[in-house]
Amino acid sequence: MPISRTERKTRRRPRAAGIGSVLVGILLVSGCGPAESDNTLTWYINPDDGGQAAIAERCTQESGGAYSIETSLLPSDAASQREQLARRLAAGDSSLDIMSLDPPFIPELAEPGFLAPVPDDVAERTTENVVEGALAGATWKDELVTVPFWANTQILWYRESVAEAAGLDMTQPVTWDQIIEAAASQEKTLGVQGAQAESMTVWINALIESAGGSIVTDPEATADEIELGLVSEAGTEAARIISTIGEEGLGGPGLATQDENNSMIGFQGDSGSFMVNYPFVWPATNAAVDAGTLDAALIDDIGWAIFPQVTEGEESAPPLGGIDLGVGAESDNPALAYEAIECIVSVENQAEYFITNGNPPSNTEAYEDPRIEETFPMAETIRESLEQSAPRPQTPFYNEVSTGLQQTWAPPASVDPETTPETSSEFITAVLRGEQLL
Amino acid sequence: MTSAIPAKPANPTRNPDREPGVQTRDTPKKKSTKHYSDRVRAERKLGWILAGPAFVVMLLVTAYPILQATYESLFQFRLTAPDEREFIGLGNYAVILTDPVWWSDLWTTVLITVITVAVELVLGFALALVMHKAIKSFRGILRTAILVPYGIITVVSAFAWFYAFDINSGYVNNWFSWLPGIDEDLNWFAQTGTALFVIMASEIWKTTPFISLLLLAGLAQVPDELSEAAKVDGATWWEQMRKVIIPNMKAAIMVAVLFRALDAFRIFDNVFIMTNGAYGTEVLSLLAYRQSISRLEIGLGSAVSVLLFLCVLIICFIAIKLFKVDLAGSQGGK
Numbered sequence: 106m107p108i109s110r111t112e113r114k115t116r117r118r119p120r121a122a123g124i125g126s127v128l129v130g131i132l133l134v135s136g137c138g139p140a141e142s143d144n145t146l147t148w149y150i151n152p153d154d155g156g157q158a159a160i161a162e163r164c165t166q167e168s169g170g171a172y173s174i175e176t177s178l179l180p181s182d183a184a185s186q187r188e189q190l191a192r193r194l195a196a197g198d199s200s201l202d203i204m205s206l207d208p209p210f211i212p213e214l215a216e217p218g219f220l221a222p223v224p225d226d227v228a229e230r231t232t233e234n235v236v237e238g239a240l241a242g243a244t245w246k247d248e249l250v251t252v253p254f255w256a257n258t259q260i261l262w263y264r265e266s267v268a269e270a271a272g273l274d275m276t277q278p279v280t281w282d283q284i285i286e287a288a289a290s291q292e293k294t295l296g297v298q299g300a301q302a303e304s305m306t307v308w309i310n311a312l313i314e315s316a317g318g319s320i321v322t323d324p325e326a327t328a329d330e331i332e333l334g335l336v337s338e339a340g341t342e343a344a345r346i347i348s349t350i351g352e353e354g355l356g357g358p359g360l361a362t363q364d365e366n367n368s369m370i371g372f373q374g375d376s377g378s379f380m381v382n383y384p385f386v387w388p389a390t391n392a393a394v395d396a397g398t399l400d401a402a403l404i405d406d407i408g409w410a411i412f413p414q415v416t417e418g419e420e421s422a423p424p425l426g427g428i429d430l431g432v433g434a435e436s437d438n439p440a441l442a443y444e445a446i447e448c449i450v451s452v453e454n455q456a457e458y459f460i461t462n463g464n465p466p467s468n469t470e471a472y473e474d475p476r477i478e479e480t481f482p483m484a485e486t487i488r489e490s491l492e493q494s495a496p497r498p499q500t501p502f503y504n505e506v507s508t509g510l511q512q513t514w515a516p517p518a519s520v521d522p523e524t525t526p527e528t529s530s531e532f533i534t535a536v537l538r539g540e541q542l543l
Numbered sequence: 544m545t546s547a548i549p550a551k552p553a554n555p556t557r558n559p560d561r562e563p564g565v566q567t568r569d570t571p572k573k574k575s576t577k578h579y580s581d582r583v584r585a586e587r588k589l590g591w592i593l594a595g596p597a598f599v600v601m602l603l604v605t606a607y608p609i610l611q612a613t614y615e616s617l618f619q620f621r622l623t624a625p626d627e628r629e630f631i632g633l634g635n636y637a638v639i640l641t642d643p644v645w646w647s648d649l650w651t652t653v654l655i656t657v658i659t660v661a662v663e664l665v666l667g668f669a670l671a672l673v674m675h676k677a678i679k680s681f682r683g684i685l686r687t688a689i690l691v692p693y694g695i696i697t698v699v700s701a702f703a704w705f706y707a708f709d710i711n712s713g714y715v716n717n718w719f720s721w722l723p724g725i726d727e728d729l730n731w732f733a734q735t736g737t738a739l740f741v742i743m744a745s746e747i748w749k750t751t752p753f754i755s756l757l758l759l760a761g762l763a764q765v766p767d768e769l770s771e772a773a774k775v776d777g778a779t780w781w782e783q784m785r786k787v788i789i790p791n792m793k794a795a796i797m798v799a800v801l802f803r804a805l806d807a808f809r810i811f812d813n814v815f816i817m818t819n820g821a822y823g824t825e826v827l828s829l830l831a832y833r834q835s836i837s838r839l840e841i842g843l844g845s846a847v848s849v850l851l852f853l854c855v856l857i858i859c860f861i862a863i864k865l866f867k868v869d870l871a872g873s874q875g876g877k
Contacts, residue, residue, distance in 0.1 A: 188836055195622045195839075217623050301821035359710040361733035361822070367711050501623065504838060515821065516733055539619065542644045542843070543833055 144172045146438065146445050148203040149190065151428060152181050156462035157205065164448035172441050174203070183207040183303060187504070194219040194433055201433030202442045203449075206251055208242030208429055209497045209507070212324070215245040216501040221432040221439040223249050231450055238425040238494040239467035245499065246325060250431065252446050255458060256467035257426035258490040259311070259381045260483065261410045267291050267378040268408065278421065280414045281312075281346045284379040285355060294357035295350055296368035296380025301515035304364050306497060306507040307424045308381075309514055312343035314422035314495035315415040321498035321506060328502055328537045333530045340526035342415055344514075348525075351517025361516035373399055381412060383426070384487055388463045388480075409483040411490055422495035427467060459484075465491065508543050509533035609852065616846035622839035635846035644830065645847075649854075652826045655739065656807040659746045660800060666747070667754030667799070674755065675762045693752035701816035704745035708732070735823035742813045742824060750806065754799045761795020762788070797868040804858055809851070827851050 150157040161174040177200075179186040187210040193201055194214060206214070214220055228249045232240060239256040243249055261279070268275050271287035288295045298304035310320055318339025322332045334340065350356050356363065357371055365382055372380040373390060380386075390407065393399040412423035430449065432442040448454070455466035456474035465487050466472065477484045498506055513529035514520055535541040579587070616635055620628045639645045670689055677685050692700065708715045708731040719725045731737045765788050773783045789796070811828040818824045820833070831851055835844025862868045 184837065188839075191623060191839055195625065213623050217625065219623070301819070358728035358730050359733075361730055362710065370711055508833075508837070539843075540638060542639060542642045542830065542847075543838060 143438070144170075144441060146172050146174045146202040146442055147200045148174050148176045148445075148449075149179050149201060149205060150176045151179050151183075151186055151205045151207075153464065154462045156458045156464065159461070160449050160454050160458065163454070164445055167448060168445070172438075172445055174445055179205070183210070184504075187213075190214070191219075194435075197435045198433065199435045199437050202436045202438065203446060204431045204433065205254070205428045206431045208239075208425070208427065209499070209503045211243065211251055211429060211431070212245045212499050213501040213503060214431065215250040219434055220250050221434045221436060221442070223252060223432075224440070224443055227252070227443045227447060231447060233468075234470045235467050236469060236488075236491040236494075238491055238496055239427060239429075241499070242425060242427070242496040243429040251429035252431075252443075252450055253467040254428045254430050254450050255455060255464040256491050256494075257383055257424075257465060258487060258494045259307070259383055259412055259424045260486050260490050261413055262296070262372060262380045262382055262386055263408045263410065264293075264372075264377050264379075264406050265408045266406050267293055275408055275410050278411055278414055280417050282417075284413055285346070285349055285353075288355050288378045289353060291378060293378035294371055294376045295355045295378060296372040296382060297350060297356055297360070297517075298364055298368055299347075299351065299356050299360040299515060299517040300362050300364050300367075301511045302364060303507060303511070305511045305515050307426070308347070309343055309510055310495070310497045311381075311412065311422060311424045312346055312415055313339045315412070315419070316342045317416070317419065318343075319498070320510070321500050324498055324500040326500075328539075331500065331502065331534070331537055333506075333533060335526040335530040335533075337526070339415075340530075341522045344520050344522035344525045346415065347514065347517045348520035348522055351520060354518075356517060361518070373403060379413075381424075384465055384481065384483070385463050387483065409486050411486060411493065420493055423490045423493055425491070425494035425496045427464070467491070502537055505536050505543060506533055509536055512543075609849075612845040612848050612852075615841050616849050618842040620840070620842040622841055631842070635843050636850070638843065639846055639850060644825075645850075647823070648825050648827050648830045651739070651824065652808060652810070652828075655743055655746070655810055655826065656804055659743050659750075659807050660803050662743075662747050663751045663754045663803060664796070664800060666751045668758050670751065670755035671758035671762055674759050689755060690752045692749045693756075695749065697749060697812040698816060700745060700749050701813045704741060704748075704813075705732075705817045708741045732818050733822060738818050738822060738824045742810075742817055745813050745817075746807065746810060750803060754803055757795060757799035757802070758792070761792035761799075764795070765791045794868070797862065797866055801859070801862040801868050804862070805855055808855060808858060827854070 148157070148161055150161075158176045161176050165173045179189060186205075186207065190201070190204055190206070191210075191214065195217075211220075231252045232249065235253045236256060238258075239253040240249075242256075243251045243253045261284075263275060263284075265275075268287065271291050273279060273283060273287050284295065298308055313320055313334070316339035318337045319334045322334040323330075326332065351360060354360075357376065359367060359371070363371070365385075368380055368382060369386050369389060371377060372382070372386070373393070390399065391404065394401050394404055412421045414421045430446045432439050432446070436442055450468070452466075452468055452471045455468050455471040456477060458464055459466050459471065460474075460476050460480050463481075465481075465484075469488060469492075471477075472484055472488050481487065497503065500506060509532055510529060513532055514525060532541065536543050617630060617632055618628055619631045619634065674682065674686055674689065706712050710716065710728075710730045710732075713731075715731075716725060716727050716729055720727060729737070731741050769787050769791065770783050773787045778786065809828050810826055811832070814820060814824055814826050814829055815832070820826070820829045825833075827847070828851065831844055831847040833844075834840050834847050838844070
């Protein structure tokens with residue numbers, strides 16, 4: 106484009122260069138940037154605190170001109186990110202060089218061949234020391250189709266004063282029944298996510314996996330052959346826990362519309378007791394204390410432990426989230442994209458990203474950075490939780506399964522352990538067979 | 544609503560059967576084009592020349608997607624499984640029409656349409672009267688003030704209403720806790736009734752100005768002599784309203800109702816932002832969105848869209864044929 110060339114010429118003079126770069130910046134932001142040279146890679150990122158953009162800049166510099174990474178922002182929630190990426194991929198958009206992908210949606214994109222294959226050597230180098238759950242999330246049909254970047258997990262946050270008053274020994278793993286009883290006896294509310302949203306699926310999956318079951322028993326099956334594991338002891342147990350919390354009002358009046366952020370706000374308040382939530386709670390609470398909106402004593406009252414067990418003595422399977430990096434099959438330069446990805450997921454970048462943005466590394470080696478322990482005293486619990494965690498169903502029909510669950514398991518007060526797993530299972534199966542709308 | 548027409552038209556020059564666009568006062572009612580005078584024929588030709596290009600462009604940008612959607616709706620086609628595309632005839636329609644979800648969503652949509660349009664009509668008429676009667680110096684400010692909600696983007700107003708009623712961040716529970724049924728613990732978006740109330744309230748707040756503007760135009764067309772004559776004859780305010788003003792505004796009222804009904808029937812933003820269809824608040828547009836955009840089931844989604852389009856056509860048909868809405872008449876035939 107002629108405009109960009111003129112802009113580049115002005116860089117000789119410092120002042121003009123300043124104005125010029127601002128203009129180029131504006132043009133880039135507004136989408137009419139200079140014609141992309143061959144080594145420019147576009148990285149579609151999910152919104153964060155600027156961490157991915159910083160990594161993109163660092164890797165561009167480190168590459169010594171081999172490539173330059175530009176970031177492009179995706180919508181804020183995972184479902185909308187998937188919608189945009191899936192439509193672009195299906196339309197053969199060649200600008201999808203690198204994509205930040207939520208693991209549950211990876212099979213859907215890998216199955217029709219929308220993702221460029223991961224070169225063997227890259228796969229080998231980027232999976233060293235990566236926690237098992239994150240690796241499973243990046244894989245489809247036993248093949249690595251994306252590169253694990255960061256991994257998220259929920260841990261049990263608790264108010265030490267409440268746990269003490271209820272007489273719970275938090276040095277040992279606790280069960281759901283124990284925290285339900287403790288919250289009820291102390292007349293406090295539990296922080297769980299009861300909204301009809303993705304967070305509901307996260308909760309159900311963690312409960313069923315913790316009870317030794319699976320929502321989908323054969324994830325690689327086709328739509329009309331898929332088998333669900335909801336009608337099982339594990340499914341009933343999950344329904345029992347959710348319905349108890351719902352019916353006894355232990356989730357507070359806002360439970361039916363409560364997401365992760367709402368539960369954090371409730372937990373920070375007077376009625377807070379126990380909460381299952383992601384690590385973002387820690388920096389967010391600290392920031393609120395620094396800003397003076399929360400009492401500083403709150404920080405000392407917050408404790409953390411591994412996700413509660415469903416069956417006493419059986420290790421729980423905490424939720425797993427995070428972001429994996431994929432390359433679009435139509436990308437003009439997949440080899441270069443994978444080279445950039447290797448830089449992005451380096452141990453140093455993962456550690457830095459955790460410290461600055463609060464998103465935990467998928468690589469265990471990154472936890473050895475001494476700064477992490479300082480910023481996140483619960484880093485060890487997070488790492489442990491990641492190793493125990495179980496991904497959500499890895500199926501190309503994840504969206505149907507998840508939306509179907511949300512529509513039948515929310516609000517929590519309406520869940521009935523006797524009927525909900527079965528109704529839900531029948532509904533999802535009918536939707537997958539194309540016999541019902543979602 | 545046809546009962547509002549008085550037995551003897553108050554305005555003798557009104558002819559409900561006249562051809563739209565043929566505004567010559569002395570043209571008698573004619574059904575066949577063969578007998579048009581040269582002047583009328585020239586006017587019609589000019590009309591086509593003026594409106595033709597816009598008509599063609601509209602046809603291109605609306606007919607093409609409609610035809611494509613109709614075609615796609617005959618297939619089982621998932622965007623992420625392009626190779627499994629399969630022709631299934633009217634199979635998608637059968638799935639939709641036998642599914643209780645479609646019928647409950649249709650019911651929700653109709654409920655929202657009927658209630659919002661009815662309330663808006665009453666409020667809009669009151670506002671139109673206020674604007675019409677306001678003293679000159681005050682009129683400009685008043686009209687601007689009334690129109691402000693209409694100028695706000697629906698998504699923004701939806702968020703504003705959502706946060707006002709939200710149990711965590713809202714102030715409504717706090718302010719209105721003196722009302723029976725409202726307290727600190729009321730979660731507006733957790734039940735169908737209360738959630739629909741907020742959705743409809745937001746919709747009404749935002750679009751009443753539109754209706755009141757259309758009605759104001761209708762009010763301005765009622766000749767002052769008529770109401771003055773009625774006043775001289777001793778008619779009360781209510782009688783003037785019922786016998787003179789409203790009958791003379793019928794065309795404007797019907798156009799306002801039709802436009803708003805079509806708009807309300809396609810409601811999306813408010814529901815999408817506030818509940819995303821949770822807890823029995825799903826409407827037809829959201830159902831179409833869920834199939835085409837979320838599930839990427841292009842065939843099924845297109846079929847929902849085509850059915851939604853047919854519903855809109857039926858509303859138009861009912862309004863134009865049964866209630867005889869004269870789309871050209873609101874411009875005034877005087």
